[in-house]
Each structure stands twice: as C-alpha cells, then as structure tokens.
Amino acid sequence: xxxxxQSPRYKIIEKRQSVAFWCNPISGHATLxxxxxxxxxxxxxxxxxxxxxxxxxxxxxxxxxxxxRLKGVDSTLKIQPAKLEDSAxxxxxxxxxxxAKNIQYFGAGTRLSVL
Amino acid sequence: AQKVTQxxxxxxxxxxxxVTLDCVYETRDTTYYLFWYKQPPSGELxxxxxxxxxxxxxxxxxxxSWNFQKSTSSFNFTITASQxxxxxxxxxxxMYGGATNKLIFGTGTLLAVQP
Numbered sequence: 232x233x234x235x236x237q238s239p240r241y242k243i244i245e246k247r248q249s250v251a252f253w254c255n256p257i258s259g260h261a262t263l264x265x266x267x268x269x270x271x272x273x274x275x276x277x278x279x280x281x282x283x284x285x286x287x288x289x290x291x292x293x294x295x296x297x298x299x300r301l302k303g304v305d306s307t308l309k310i311q312p313a314k315l316e317d318s319a320x321x322x323x324x325x326x327x328x329x330x331a332k333n334i335q336y337f338g339a340g341t342r343l344s345v346l
Numbered sequence: 347a348q349k350v351t352q353x354x355x356x357x358x359x360x361x362x363x364x365v366t367l368d369c370v371y372e373t374r375d376t377t378y379y380l381f382w383y384k385q386p387p388s389g390e391l392x393x394x395x396x397x398x399x400x401x402x403x404x405x406x407x408x409x410x411s412w413n414f415q416k417s418t419s420s421f422n423f424t425i426t427a428s429q430x431x432x433x434x435x436x437x438x439x440x441m442y443g444g445a446t447n448k449l450i451f452g453t454g455t456l457l458a459v460q461p
Contacts, residue, residue, distance in 0.1 A: 234390075262447075264449075271453070271454075272453055272454075273350075273437050273439070273450075273451025273452055273453050273454055274391070274437075274451050275451075276448065276449065276450075279447075287448070320389060322391065324391075326447075328447070333379065333396075333441060333447050334381075334393055334396055335393070335449060336393060337383075337390055337391035337392075337393075338390065339388060339389045339390040340389045340390070342389070
C-alpha cells in the first residue's frame with residue numbers, strides 16, 4: 232500500500248513570495264491533516280479535513296495560509312505572502328478512522344526555507 | 347490544558363545499551379490516546395504504537411517496550427540493545443477531543459546511537 236505522498240521535498244523562496252505544497256493521502260483515507268514542524272519542535276496542526284470539508288482550522292494563519300481539498304482526495308496548502316518565520320517542514324498526514332483506529336500516517340514532508 | 351512533555355532533549359548511547367525515553371502528559375479527558383512516532387533523518391514520521399487510556403497493559407514489540415502508568419501520567423519507551431538504526435528523533439503524542447481527534451506532540455527526544 233502506498234504511503235502519503237508529498238511534493239516538493241524542498242523549496243527555497245524569498246520572503247513575500249508565494250508557495251504551494253501538494254499532498255496525496257493513503258487511498259481510502261477520508262481524513263487529511265497539514266502540520267507545521269519548526270526546527271527543534273514537534274509538529275503542530277494547521278488544518279484538518281474530513282473528505283472535502285474543514286473540521287478544524289483554528290491554528291491556520293488565515294491571513295496568509297490557505298488549504299483546499301476539492302475532491303476529497305488530494306490537498307494543496309498555500310502560503311501567500313511568505314514570511315521568514317514560515318521556514319519549517321510542512322507535513323501531511325491521513326487517517327481512516329474506521330479501520331486504522333485514528334492512527335495518523337505521515338508523509339516525508341516539504342522543507343521550506345524562506346530567505 | 348492538554349500537554350506533552352519530553353524532558354530529554356538529546357540522549358547519546360553506545361550500541362547494545364538499553365535506553366528509556368520519557369514522556370509525561372497532561373489532559374482532563376477521561377478518554378484519550380497516547381502515541382509514539384519515530385522521525386529518522388529522512389523526515390517521515392513513522393508510527394510505532396498507540397495506547398488508549400483504558401489499557402494500562404505494558405507492551406513489548408521486539409526490542410521495543412512501552413510502560414504506561416496513569417498514576418504518574420507517563421508513557422515511557424524503552425529500546426533494548428540499541429542499534430545504530432535506532433538513531434532518530436522520537437515523539438510522544440497525545441490524542442484527545444473525542445471525534446475531532448486532536449493530536450498534540452511533545453518536543454521530541456533526539457537519540458544518537460554510537461557504534
């Protein structure tokens with residue numbers, strides 16, 4: 232079974248530029264999560280989707296971050312405009328609450344450097 | 347408030363030594379779940395174990411074992427006869443919030459196993 236796929240693996244941009252990350256969850260997983268992991272810290276939830284609806288986006292800085300999951304499968308996270316403090320690894324995870332006992336499976340992440 | 351504390355920032359051991367990673371959690375929920383994830387240099391968070399709040403039975407999986415004690419709000423992880431491949435950052439995490447399945451992570455413990 233294929234795992235959670237993310238791209239790109241690395242991205243370097245200058246502040247005030249925009250950037251987008253893509254995630255393809257494990258097949259059949261209805262729940263998708265985006266996390267931000269700053270160096271030396273644990274991942275922090277940004278947004279959670281159930282199918283194509285948002286369950287929780289309370290930690291998402293909505294003035295610059297946006298995310299969508301239009302068809303309930305793939306998801307895109309966008310930052311516009313980026314700030315220096317957005318430098319982090321952005322992790323995508325997915326889960327199947329019925330089968331996988333709420334275990335979240337993670338992708339390898341996208342490492343973003345904002346210069 | 348919900349919180350996970352991993353007081354050990356870094357641990358260095360020599361191969362074949364046993365090592366214990368500590369995790370202390372705080373929650374007012376009566377139903378919750380505890381997790382351990384491994385993050386190797388590749389960046390992907392790898393699921394290791396899930397334990398619910400009603401199951402205090404310790405678990406052993408090969409060289410890995412987990413000790414869950416509700417009385418001290420701890421969920422410690424022991425690696426027996428450590429190997430170089432065990433070198434990674436290990437995260438303890440707490441899931442609470444019922445159907446919303448909020449997952450919060452500790453700050454992680456970097457384990458370095460020297461040959």
